Amino acid sequence: MAIAAARLRSRTAFAAAAATALALTACGGVQTSTGGGSGDGWPSGTVEMYVGASAGGSSDLISRAVSKGLSDDLGGTFPVINREGANGALAAAEVANAPADGSTIAIQNASLFTITPLAVSPDEVTDIDDFDVVYGISRDDYVLVTSPASGFTTIEDMRNAGRTVRYGTTGVGTGAQLSAALLFKSGNVPSQAVPFDGGAPALAAVLGNQVEVASIQVGEAIENIQSGKLLPLAVFGPDRISYLPDVPTAKEQGLDVEVTQYRFMTVPKGTPQDVKDKLVEGLKATFGTEDYRKFNEQNSLTPMEIPGEDALTQLNADKQRYAELIDQYQISLRDAG
Incomplete structure (x- = not known):
């Protein structure tokens, strides 16, 4: 608070x-x-x-x-x-x-x-x-977030889910769209994009379990991460960020994603x-x-x-x-x- x-x-x-x-x-x-x-x-x-x-x-x-x-x-x-x-x-x-x-x-x-x-x-x-x-x-970094209800705690969990993962996007031609698309393609994870008009509705969709994950700017997601309402799975920058020091980058997890x-x-x-x-x-x-x-x-x-x-x-x-x-x-x- x-x-x-x-x-x-x-x-x-x-x-x-x-x-x-x-x-x-x-x-x-x-x-x-x-x-x-x-x-x-x-x-x-x-x-x-x-x-x-x-x-x-x-x-x-x-x-x-x-x-x-x-x-x-x-x-x-x-x-x-x-x-x-x-x-x-x-x-x-x-x-x-x-x-x-x-x-x-x-x-x-x-x-x-x-x-x-x-x-x-x-x-x-x-x-x-x-x-x-x-x-x-x-x-302004992006973070891949999920609700605890999804059962995912790592990217590897998504790879092993054996099902199509629904993810939120925040607009055409945005870093959020590119980072999520690259993650699922490079990780060979079956996925389905669900479009939203910006970060706020995508965030609400993850919190409401309408989608399982979304790539969202850290500033928009961090309060819900800190309160435990969202779990961060990866950041998409070149290195870890000071605001989420325990969250590994996508590259650390073997994925060719830096956005x-x-x-x-x-x-x-x-x-x-x-x-x-x-x-x-x-x-x-x-x-x-x-x-x-x-x-x-x-x-x-x-x-x-x-x-x-x-x-x-x-x-x-x-x-x-x-x-x-x-x-x-x-x-x-x-x-x-």
Whole structure:
């Protein structure tokens, strides 16, 4: 209960701070002409921060936490603009087409560039080359969970079940979909996908025994894991995570599955370097605050605070690796399963 209360206080505080910034902008309390400019003059006003998800989700909460930190360190206001839809592609399109003058920024999800292209037609692909990647933000791991009623305590239990395992998916072209599909294919476990519209309904389905397992982001599942309502069978990152130190990775259990969600700051292609440098300065200051460190802990986020060129290298490597894996295991991501 203490963890849940702390998490709620954190989310409420960041949402309130963002709302205050928006109210000040609307009332003329700050300069609202543009965030454009360069060097020491940036931001000269409001800088819009787009997020491709609805309010209250992980992407939104992370954006609001960073928005508050940037405002505190750099001045100006950084209102979060929600443009949900198409796994973040709608917001990405607005950022790509915005003026490259520092007035528009966005924290974007890796899956939009590494996994979604494997699930949509070529004309629907969002290209990372349309953006400048400024700096890494954090990693949001997936965990395979089950209800105690399933009788599964390990992945090996699923292999030996002698029946088709029903698992929940959280959308086409997502890391949750890919990690679950890879696990069942590489583990030779007969399975049936049951589609849900996001992590919350998939979580409810596992708790209600409508499906036996689901791949869900750790932050969404951890309270039910800690209370004993869910059992974690594997995490899908490259190594174990501090929030669930006793849960082995899928690779430790002999499965060729490594899928993570991570986020990074982007700006329209061609944004002046001195603006990007100032943005990095503000991000580093934000990362160093106690409030932001607590936010990461309360939302089970692993810092991935790396230079933009390193984040871009990781993106391109993951995109190629995922493409090779779905080809190897003959997986189609074009439907919910």
